[in-house]
Amino acid sequence: MTLTVIKPGLQTTLQGAPFSGHRHLGMPAAGAADCLSLTLANHLVGKAPDAISLELTLDDAKFRVERPTGIALTGAATFLRINGDNRSLHELVHTQSGDEIHIGPADKACRSYLAIAEDISAQSLLGGQSTYLGAGLGGFEGRALQVGDSVQWIEGSASVTTGKQTPDSLRPVLSDKHIIRVTAGPEIPALNSYSQEIFFGRKWKVGMRANRMGLSLQGVPLEQETALYMQSAPVFPGTIQCPPDGEPFLLGPDAQTTGGYPRIAHVIRADRHLIGQLRPGSEIQFVKITNERATKIYRQKLSLLAPWLGTINLW
């Protein structure tokens, strides 16, 4: 026993790198919904950027460590307490056997990442270890953690030395108002010109139907030129589709691999980690940019992060 779950929170799963190269079999990406916060947490405990950590959702959560280790918390949590004492997020924290870790709820944004210095044991399949809830695969028995679960780690796999803190300038700003940049999707002509203006011109609110698979978007309903019977086509995390009722939805990390509703836009890679921090009620303004601009923004973002994080990928 190494990490015991006392209070699991709304949905705590083991997440790291997405599954890659198996979408053609219907296997989604899964992996951390906010890959930037995951990477920042892993860096503080000296691990690979996409190593498996605990992804927490909205609610507060409690764990007990059964062995000494180093931990780091990033993301939306309002506090980190060890045995009731406040500690900082974005900082390497050493814990002793029997310590209770209390992670505060998110009052803005949505997800937090608890990285542990040792390698966490997780179910391996198709070259990955992240949890894919839709099919009950990977992670901890393919499911969210429950009270009493023991997350195991590999003793002696840690490489922690000194106390590290994420530089202030690289700590993501938590907000429920986002500007998210997108490129136009292949079926954008399915919307009439008025609806295209509305989609890119007005603010959208995340609806109650929001999870790792996708988020509904509420606003002025979009009108389609004609009822379009399109053939099922590839979709990815970040694709925005619009069904005939005119209420679009944004696909998350657990997005299905193909879908049959018009693909009206796609969130650029540089901004895709923001999807993991959206919650019901979050406001989004979509800004349409070109593919070339999207690439430039992504490369700029990586070079901004490189002095602290080294060479990384976002997904």
Place this chain on the structure above:
Amino acid sequence: MWQEVVSGLDSIAVQFDPARIAPQEAIDLFRQQLQQPQTATATQTAPITIPVCYDEAFALDRNWIAEKMGLSVEALLQWHSRQQFTVTMLGFMPGFTYLQCSEDIVEIGRLPKPRQKVAAGSIGIIGDQSCIYSFSSPGGWPIIGRTPIQTFDPGQDQPALLSANQLVSYQPISRAEFDIIAKGPSA
């Protein structure tokens, strides 16, 4: 080069790393590759019969589908169980199967608002295209019945029961038979 290569029913998409390759380079390369297609013979596995229960509790949209097709519900269910389908692709979720009906039928279309939860084993139909939901998931296909058979088992070497080009037909079963099969072999 490509992180993912995913085909749809009449389209194909590739995913690449924009830190390494610019969009225009990717487009040019992809076009070039499409002009030099590699031919491969598709293997066809043995035809399979899948039990399906058309009970109203499972066939959530049978009235709607029947109306769209101009049939009575009884005629619709009889028609469905007499058709032969061919697997066109797997996608959407692990083991989710797309099938093509051998007969041309009217377009039924997807539901105006997708369901938040469609039960595993649900069989959808939107016209010539049919599908089998492998896991409980959100979905927009009108549902005509449900199979108790698992179409994806991650514990197997070949986790997907069905594969492209396989012929599929449906065997109607009662609710009682469904429950027996769903429960699995008793110890």
